[in-house]
Amino acid sequence: MSFENPSRERIKELLQQTRTIAVVGLSDKPDRTSYMVSQAMQQKGYRIIPVNPGVKTVLGETSYPSLADIDEPVDIVNVFRRSEETVSVAQAVLAMKHKPKAFWLQQGIFNEEAAAVVEAEGIEAIMDRCIKVEDSILQPHK
Template identity: 45%
Template structure:
């Protein structure tokens, strides 16, 4: 079920726990700035990045499969070519409700698989401006 309306996006932004695949420890990168913003807004951020031990004061996991906490949203900051594998990992869990692909990230086949499995998918949007527009400004 494609997420297309502001009401649907607002509903997704009401979730709390966000696993950020590709979360960066480099302050200037979007994959650091956006999770930092979300964390400041009260979201629980779970970094997923095998190259760092922690990000934003949270331990970083190598893969989604390694995450012990429950996950509401999987926010993807990886190249489009890696989306299929991320979706496979998300589908192997029973807690993920949403796959969020950041600006410029696309994989229509993986999105179709996720939607067919009942997950909501946001594609080619950034959580920060969507949050600012729909939640913070309200």
């Protein structure tokens, strides 16, 4: 059976229930897509937790070297990594202290094996979608 993203209605519901987003691969360079998307989400009221071992702070938030280092609950793990690197990210999600509701691979990122890893543990997978675009379409006035 091939992967299918949740319905738009379910994605809207998920975003409405979301307060905190851990962003794997968040760059501290303002010209990078990960920075622009995360900044826009932060401006809409979401708490962004950067996950990047190469940076100390991004968007005013302390950056964590790995998902396992995050002590607080996270609603969505949003991933800016190459498709072939996402299985190890999915495995890291399972090792988190607090299980997130969703594992979100940004636009252009798709890996059915990674999705299967998290879905087997009851975590929703969303792939090849931009979280900023989805949020703007589904919740324009949050």
